[in-house]
Amino acid sequence: MSMRELVVLGTASQAPTRQRNHNGYLLRWDDEVILFDPGEGSQRQMLHTGITATDLTRICVTHFHGDHCLGLPGMIQRLSLDRVPRPVAVHFPAGGAEYFARLRHASSFYETAELAVEPIDADGQRITLGIGTLEARRLRHPIETYGYRLVEPDGCRMLPERLAAYGIAGPDTGRLLRDGHLDRDGRRVTRDEVSVVRPGQRFAFVMDTGLCDGVYALAEHADLLVIESTFLESEAALAAEVGHLTAGQAARVAAESGVRTLVLTHFSQRYADPRRFHDEAREHFTGDLVVAEDLQTVQVPPRRVPSPG
Numbered sequence: 001m002s003m004r005e006l007v008v009l010g011t012a013s014q015a016p017t018r019q020r021n022h023n024g025y026l027l028r029w030d031d032e033v034i035l036f037d038p039g040e041g042s043q044r045q046m047l048h049t050g051i052t053a054t055d056l057t058r059i060c061v062t063h064f065h066g067d068h069c070l071g072l073p074g075m076i077q078r079l080s081l082d083r084v085p086r087p088v089a090v091h092f093p094a095g096g097a098e099y100f101a102r103l104r105h106a107s108s109f110y111e112t113a114e115l116a117v118e119p120i121d122a123d124g125q126r127i128t129l130g131i132g133t134l135e136a137r138r139l140r141h142p143i144e145t146y147g148y149r150l151v152e153p154d155g156c157r158m159l160p161e162r163l164a165a166y167g168i169a170g171p172d173t174g175r176l177l178r179d180g181h182l183d184r185d186g187r188r189v190t191r192d193e194v195s196v197v198r199p200g201q202r203f204a205f206v207m208d209t210g211l212c213d214g215v216y217a218l219a220e221h222a223d224l225l226v227i228e229s230t231f232l233e234s235e236a237a238l239a240a241e242v243g244h245l246t247a248g249q250a251a252r253v254a255a256e257s258g259v260r261t262l263v264l265t266h267f268s269q270r271y272a273d274p275r276r277f278h279d280e281a282r283e284h285f286t287g288d289l290v291v292a293e294d295l296q297t298v299q300v301p302p303r304r305v306p307s308p309g
């Protein structure tokens with residue numbers, strides 16, 4: 001079984017608290033280990049997770065407010081310190097290239113690690129990965145901000161009993177899979193007759209935004225959605241003004257978008273009791289709901305049940 005899970009490094013917006021580190025998230029997805037929005041302290045938080053700098057394959061930054069990027073200098077230098085043997089891809093809003101350049105060279109270090117820097121400069125930009133497509137969508141925030149989603153294409157799963165019923169075995173199975181059909185005894189057997197769709201999985205990461213089309217585009221049918229809920233509905237006007245979401249808004253997006261597991265995070269330090277985020281979101285969303293805590297692991301839920309072909 002391949003591993004697909006989110007590991008939360010930190011959950012505080014703006015300033016860390018005694019309980020919450022600055023933002024930071026790791027996504028383990030088969031052979032990709034993606035670090036999202038490393039705030040201050042991410043390097044040390046990672047020590048508690050069992051994931052090391054040498055495991056990282058990719059870094060995605062949504063925008064260059066400090067709580068989403070001040071961990072970059074430490075993480076980047078750590079890649080060199082640990083002699084990470086292969087290039088690590090880095091994505092961020094192209095308009096923030098100057099910030100990235102400063103963070104990357106914030107202090108003197110012996111640079112051995114190779115970064116494959118690929119900034120995002122268009123809404124809907126797609127990056128092809130071995131595991132599917134990484135897509136960036138523009139969000140609504142005072143500075144240029146992109147959210148990300150990972151989309152695994154649908155696959156197909158052969159049904160051994162149907163193959164057997166048609167007398168198909170060995171190399172013929174591969175041929176049928178490749179060509180989509182197989183001619184046998186004067187009859188054509190199609191792939192659909194002997195297989196079911198294996199639904200691809202989706203992960204979405206929506207950070208620092210007011211409600212906008214990009215939020216919905218990213219959340220659509222996500223198996224796991226990580227989304228900021230800086231505020232509660234009692235501060236809805238303030239949230240809209242400064243380009244943030246409330247727990248209620250995030251939950252309604254999730255409900256309307258067919259999300260399965262909803263992870264709320266990026267909490268304002270003004271709220272002492274995290275249950276308030278849960279209770280507000282629960283009024284709108286009936287699926288799996290997680291009010292993220294630092295160092296929590298959240299599994300990507302099992303694949304949706306395949307539909308008969």
Ligand SMILES: [Zn+2]
Nearest residue numbers: 063065141208
């Ligand atoms: Zn921000």
